Each structure stands twice: as structure tokens, then as C-alpha cells.
Amino acid sequence: MLRVSMTINGKQATKEVEPRTLLVQFLREHLGLTGTHVGCDTSQCGACVVHVNGNSVKSCTLLAAQADGAEITTIEGLAQNGEMHPVQAAFREHHGLQCGFCTPGMVMSAVDLLKKNASPSETEIREWLEGNICRCTGYHNIVKAIQAAANEMRG
Amino acid sequence: MYAFEYHKPSSVQDAVAALSDKEDPKIVAGGMTLLPTMKQRLASPSDLIDLGGLPELVGIREEGNSLVIGAMTTHAEVARNETVQARIPALAKLAGGIGDPQVRHRGTIGGSVANADPAADYPAALLGLGAAVITNQREIAADDFFVDLFETALEPSELITAVRFPIPQRAGYSKFPNPASRYAIVGVFVAQTDGGVRVAVTGAKGSVFRVTEMEQALASNFSPESVANIRVPADDMNSDIHASSEYRAHLVTVMAKRAVAAAEG
Ligand SMILES: Cc1cc2nc3c(=O)[nH]c(=O)nc-3n(C[C@H](O)[C@H](O)[C@H](O)COP(=O)(O)OP(=O)(O)OC[C@H]3O[C@@H](n4cnc5c(N)ncnc54)[C@H](O)[C@@H]3O)c2cc1C
Ligand code: FES
Ligand code: FES
Numbered sequence: 001m002l003r004v005s006m007t008i009n010g011k012q013a014t015k016e017v018e019p020r021t022l023l024v025q026f027l028r029e030h031l032g033l034t035g036t037h038v039g040c041d042t043s044q045c046g047a048c049v050v051h052v053n054g055n056s057v058k059s060c061t062l063l064a065a066q067a068d069g070a071e072i073t074t075i076e077g078l079a080q081n082g083e084m085h086p087v088q089a090a091f092r093e094h095h096g097l098q099c100g101f102c103t104p105g106m107v108m109s110a111v112d113l114l115k116k117n118a119s120p121s122e123t124e125i126r127e128w129l130e131g132n133i134c135r136c137t138g139y140h141n142i143v144k145a146i147q148a149a150a151n152e153m154r155g
Numbered sequence: 156m157y158a159f160e161y162h163k164p165s166s167v168q169d170a171v172a173a174l175s176d177k178e179d180p181k182i183v184a185g186g187m188t189l190l191p192t193m194k195q196r197l198a199s200p201s202d203l204i205d206l207g208g209l210p211e212l213v214g215i216r217e218e219g220n221s222l223v224i225g226a227m228t229t230h231a232e233v234a235r236n237e238t239v240q241a242r243i244p245a246l247a248k249l250a251g252g253i254g255d256p257q258v259r260h261r262g263t264i265g266g267s268v269a270n271a272d273p274a275a276d277y278p279a280a281l282l283g284l285g286a287a288v289i290t291n292q293r294e295i296a297a298d299d300f301f302v303d304l305f306e307t308a309l310e311p312s313e314l315i316t317a318v319r320f321p322i323p324q325r326a327g328y329s330k331f332p333n334p335a336s337r338y339a340i341v342g343v344f345v346a347q348t349d350g351g352v353r354v355a356v357t358g359a360k361g362s363v364f365r366v367t368e369m370e371q372a373l374a375s376n377f378s379p380e381s382v383a384n385i386r387v388p389a390d391d392m393n394s395d396i397h398a399s400s401e402y403r404a405h406l407v408t409v410m411a412k413r414a415v416a417a418a419e420g
Pocket of ligand 1: 044187226255262270272274275276338
């Protein structure tokens with residue numbers, strides 16, 4: 001067993017885990033943070049995207065041990081004082097989801113994009129979502145939601 | 156995924172020692188290739204040696220007329236680095252076109268080069284620029300490094316510490332990506348260097364290779380037209396559900412033309 005410790009959504013978490021524990025298992029099974037989804041488990045779909053030290057990554061392809069000492073943000077950490085993050089609010093407003101399975105990963109990817117590029121073009125948004133697959137929406141409303149959130153966040 | 160022991164050494168020496176001591180150890184860098192392989196049980200190392208605790212393997216510096224990129228530098232860092240963008244823009248573009256943003260945030264140049272996937276992008280840049288792979292033991296010229304499908308000149312307990320890229324006069328990269336993974340169905344890297352023109356192709360065969368006929372044509376006239384009529388034989392090219400060998404052979408010429416045009420700026 002291995003002792004890992006990280007800061008998740010501002011709170012410290014320390015646990016003993018098997019070395020082969022994936023970060024997404026650590027989040028979902030050890031900490032009960034089931035907002036992060038597992039779609040493919042093969043690094044393709046992006047349902048499991050979380051932020052590790054400020055960058056979006058696929059938590060199904062990272063060992064909890066590799067994230068030891070890191071700052072993690074998951075979908076559960078976006079809302080502040082009960083108020084949705086502008087990207088979450090825009091997904092709701094613009095119907096950026098249907099079944100909602102891909103949504104946590106989509107939102108986490110989009111939040112990372114807007115942190116790095118406050119005014120992305122439609123092409124830049126679509127290219128950034130290369131690693132996030134949605135079987136329902138056809139992406140148009142996801143792109144629309146991200147554009148709206150970008151406008152909102154620029155104020 | 157089978158169980159393994161996990162180690163995070165705090166020096167290159169400790170990492171190398173662990174590689175020599177353990178029964179069936181493997182380095183993990185970004186893990187973007189190794190972890191999926193372990194999940195499929197195609198790899199089952201006894202020990203994982205995580206290079207994530209070695210900041211000395213991360214970073215990009217200009218050294219004389221070359222860029223030295225640490226093995227643990229991520230694709231995202233190479234893509235957005237101002238020195239790379241200024242000195243070898245084709246390399247920044249190549250790194251920015253690997254996979255997707257989340258893969259680029261974790262995947263490293265050392266991991267990509269060590270893995271030598273026949274469809275990976277970096278091998279084309281290493282061979283096209285005449286780069287050198289720097290290990291804990293020696294320097295290996297790209298021409299000698301890539302041996303075959305997933306096979307390199309690395310010894311079992313050898314660790315890549317950096318890659319040295321000579322700065323070319325100009326260079327361009329063009330790939331025809333697999334629409335799902337973004338791996339190269341065919342990718343061509345063209346560079347005009349102090350040592351002459353080099354043309355390197357990835358994705359088309361078991362391993363990256365040079366096309367001397369194109370190099371000679373470009374040496375006398377560096378323009379897309381020079382390569383437009385040069386065909387490469389399809390005989391020993393890869394053939395799969397994504398592209399037949401004939402189609403790949405055709406793409407080599409098309410991507411070479413585009414790479415030259417990109418190098419012309
Ligand atoms: C969805 C997806 C899409 C992708 N698309 C592309 C693409 O378009 N183009 C492309 O080129 N690649 C692509 N990749 C692969 C990606 O670039 C990987 O990051 C890369 O192949 C491996 O790098 P890594 O740092 O993740 O290495 P790891 O997976 O950690 O390791 C890979 C291998 O290299 C060895 N190794 C790692 N570092 C060293 C070192 N310093 N010295 C010696 N051996 C070492 C490991 O032991 C292992 O055998 C994709 C991957 C995924 C998951
Ligand atoms: S579950 Fe991680 S990429 Fe699909
Ligand atoms: S909303 Fe169903 S997968 Fe995207």
C-alpha cells in the first residue's frame with residue numbers, strides 16, 4: 001500500500017491506496033466524488049477530465065500515486081457558495097447537454113480552455129474539445145454554451 | 156491492470172539504479188501510452204519508476220545552435236514555448252497537434268521517443284532535424300535510434316534525459332491525422348539544415364524513415380514542385396482499416412509537398 005495525499009477542491013485528502021489505483025478511482029471510490037465519470041477507461045472520451053495543478057487531464061490515465069501532492073479540481077469544486085460556475089450555467093442555459101454523461105468532462109475541459117484563452121474562436125473551441133466525446137448533442141450547443149460563458153466571464 | 160510496486164526516485168541515478176535492480180521494471184513518464192497498455196494487460200511490469208519527481212528532466216534551453224528539450228517536458232509545454240516557436244516553429248506546431256489537450260498536458264517527449272510508435276509525430280521531427288537522443292549513458296543520433304516497430308537503440312536500463320535538436324534554416328511538418336486519435340496516418344517532416352535537406356516520414360512503415368530522392372530534389376530546388384512527382388513504393392508500407400499501403404504511399408508525396416510549403420512560410 002501507498003500513502004497518497006492531495007488537495008481536492010481545496011480540501012486535503014490522505015489515504016492508503018494500492019499503487020495501481022487510478023486517480024479517477026481514488027476520486028470516485030475512495031472519496032465518493034462521483035461527479036467525475038468513466039466513459040471509456042481507454043483515454044479517448046474525456047468523461048473523466050479533472051484539473052491537476054491547473055491543467056485538464058484524463059483522470060482514468062493517471063495513477064493516484066502520480067498525483068501525490070497535487071492540487072486537484074473536480075466538477076464538484078466549480079460552484080462557489082451554491083452558485084454555478086459561468087460555464088455550468090451556460091451549459092444549462094444553452095442546452096449543452098442531453099443525457100449529461102459527458103458533461104462533467106466537457107465542463108472541466110472548457111473551464112481550462114477559458115483560463116488559457118479568454119476569447120477562443122469557434123474553431124479553437126472545437127479543436128480544444130478533440131478529447132471530449134459526446135454521443136448526444138452533436139456538439140453545437142456545447143460550443144454555443146462555451147462561447148456564451150466566455151462572453152459572460154469577460155464581462 | 157496487474158499489481159506492481161511504485162517508486163518515485165528523486166535523482167536520475169536513483170532511477171537508473173531502480174531500473175537495474177528490479178525484476179521487470181518500467182519507467183512511467185506521462186503514462187499516456189503505458190497505462191492504457193497496462194490496463195489491457197499487454198504490459199505487466201513488476202515495478203513502475205515514475206520520473207515525475209525529477210524537475211531536472213523538465214525544460215527547454217537554447218545551447219549554441221540547438222534546442223535541448225528535457226525528456227519530461229510535456230507536448231503542451233513544447234507547443235507553447237516561445238523559444239521553440241521562434242527557433243523551430245515546425246516543432247511547436249507538431250507538438251501542438253499531438254492527440255488532444257489532455258494528452259498534451261501529460262504526454263512527454265521522452266515517452267514518445269522511447270515508445271517509438273510507428274504513427275507517432277516526434278520521431279519524424281527527430282529524424283527530419285537530425286536530432287540526438289541524450290541518455291544517462293550516451294548520445295544517440297536519430298538516424299541510429301529508431302530501429303523498428305516500437306524498437307529503439309535504448310538498452311533496458313537506459314533512460315532518456317533530453318533530446319537535442321539542431322536549429323534548421325527552415326522546417327515544416329504536415330500530417331494526415333487519424334480523425335479519432337490524431338496519430339499520423341502519414342506525417343512528413345522536411346528541414347533545410349546546415350547538414351543539407353532532410354525528409355522524414357512517420358506513420359507509413361514500421362518505423363520512421365528518410366526519403367533520399369526527395370532530399371536530393373529539394374537540395375537543388377527547395378519548393379513543393381520538386382517533390383510533387385516523386386513517388387515512394389507502397390510495397391512495405393502499413394496497411395490497415397484506416398489506409399491501404401497504396402493510399403499511404405500517395406499521402407507521403409502529398410504531405411511532403413505541404414511540409415515544404417509550410418517550411419517556405
Ligand atoms: C488519446 C491519445 C491520442 C494520442 N495521439 C497521439 C498523436 O496524435 N501523436 C503522437 O505522437 N502521440 C499520440 N499519443 C501518444 C502520446 O503522445 C504519449 O504521450 C506518448 O506516446 C508517450 O509519452 P508518455 O510521456 O505518456 O510516456 P509513457 O506512457 O509514460 O511511457 C511510454 C514508454 O516509454 C518509456 N519511457 C518513458 N519515458 C522514458 C524515458 N525518459 N527514458 C526511457 N524510456 C522512457 C516507458 O517505459 C514506456 O515504455 C496519443 C495518446 C493518447 C492516449
Ligand atoms: S474515461 Fe477517461 S478518457 Fe474516457
Ligand atoms: S450529453 Fe450525452 S454524451 Fe454528451
